[in-house]
Amino acid sequence: MYRTPVGEAKFAHVGLIEGTQLQHRVDEDGKGYVLVAEIPRAALPAMTKPFTGGFRTLVNFSATLGGHNKFWWANSDGSANRETYDEPSEARFYPGAWAPVEFSGLGNGVVVRHWLHCGPFGGPGAEQFKSDPNGVIKGTSIEMKKAVKDFCEAAHYPPDDGKVDLSATFTGSMIQGYWNDLHQVRWKPKTIEALDTRAIVGTGGQVWYGTTWIHSPAAVELTAALQGHPMTEIRWTLNGEPLSVKATEYHEAEGENRLLRTANRTITLRAGWNQVSFRAYCYGYAPFRVGLVLKAGEAKLWPLNLSAEPPEQRNGSR
Numbered sequence: 001m002y003r004t005p006v007g008e009a010k011f012a013h014v015g016l017i018e019g020t021q022l023q024h025r026v027d028e029d030g031k032g033y034v035l036v037a038e039i040p041r042a043a044l045p046a047m048t049k050p051f052t053g054g055f056r057t058l059v060n061f062s063a064t065l066g067g068h069n070k071f072w073w074a075n076s077d078g079s080a081n082r083e084t085y086d087e088p089s090e091a092r093f094y095p096g097a098w099a100p101v102e103f104s105g106l107g108n109g110v111v112v113r114h115w116l117h118c119g120p121f122g123g124p125g126a127e128q129f130k131s132d133p134n135g136v137i138k139g140t141s142i143e144m145k146k147a148v149k150d151f152c153e154a155a156h157y158p159p160d161d162g163k164v165d166l167s168a169t170f171t172g173s174m175i176q177g178y179w180n181d182l183h184q185v186r187w188k189p190k191t192i193e194a195l196d197t198r199a200i201v202g203t204g205g206q207v208w209y210g211t212t213w214i215h216s217p218a219a220v221e222l223t224a225a226l227q228g229h230p231m232t233e234i235r236w237t238l239n240g241e242p243l244s245v246k247a248t249e250y251h252e253a254e255g256e257n258r259l260l261r262t263a264n265r266t267i268t269l270r271a272g273w274n275q276v277s278f279r280a281y282c283y284g285y286a287p288f289r290v291g292l293v294l295k296a297g298e299a300k301l302w303p304l305n306l307s308a309e310p311p312e313q314r315n316g317s318r
Contacts, residue, residue, distance in 0.1 A: 009092060017043045026065065033063055053105030058098040074099030109225065109295035111197045112212050114308035116164060117190040119208030121157045122177030129178050129205030133283045145283040148205045152281040159209040162240050162277065164310050177206060189308055198227050198291030204282050210290055211277040215305040216269040222296035228261040231284030237277045238267055259285060273311045
């Protein structure tokens with residue numbers, strides 16, 4: 001029982017979970033955070049089901065930013081206290097505020113959520129395109145979609161060498177086109193969109209690059225679900241070697257997301273860090289999206305580590 005001069009709350013059991021590991025990261029704007037918790041199954045011996053996909057329970061947690069900005073993940077009945085000057089109120093649990101949570105297993109694979117993107121790239125001739133290429137090039141009878149494909153396939157830019165230097169900047173005519181003058185282009189972090197397994201990349205008539213890293217403690221074979229978009233051409237590479245995937249091999253997703261296209265490829269990750277990269281552009285249905293989902297048995301997926309930073313530029317940390 002938890003009792004203070006202003007009230008009381010009863011719980012069957014309250015205790016620390018031994019072996020729990022917690023990590024957090026505060027958002028750059030200081031208004032939010034990401035929390036990661038690792039809870040050993042042995043800490044909950046009464047559970048008849050493990051933490052796998054479909055397991056449901058009630059959960060809540062809170063955070064206080066800057067000492068006085070307290071908020072909860074859930075406050076279902078409005079009872080959770082946001083006081084930051086009264087220790088008894090701050091220490092109390094508010095079960096009425098807890099909300100249902102469903103654990104997601106690895107049955108649907110591991111989604112690569114974080115990428116580095118670089119673009120857009122264009123050059124002389126790209127100024128005649130537009131974000132949604134259609135019709136013909138102004139003053140000609142040339143079909144714009146075909147012109148975009150011919151232009152982007154023939155073009156060559158510095159990121160085509162496969163090197164990722166976070167300090168590098170790209171300037172000049174190669175980043176010019178129908179879009180506003182960007183002055184410079186560099187590698188920037190990108191995260192997948194809400195309710196999607198892909199990140200938004202760019203609009204029509206632009207060449208973009210993306211890359212991410214996967215660490216495996218040992219060589220392992222798995223399936224890479226390479227995800228694209230209608231009227232989008234993507235060149236994939238694994239550790240600098242091409243993954244040959246034809247546009248006709250991408251299949252439309254079942255369900256509501258009709259703009260999702262997926263091609264499955266069996267790949268082998270080497271022991272250590274592996275770099276997966278793409279070069280892409282679209283000639284319709286802009287903005288286009290690209291993503292990657294890794295699929296295999298749980299025993300193969302759990303040991304993997306994902307990163308959107310070049311290993312050699314992170315002081316070798318994992």
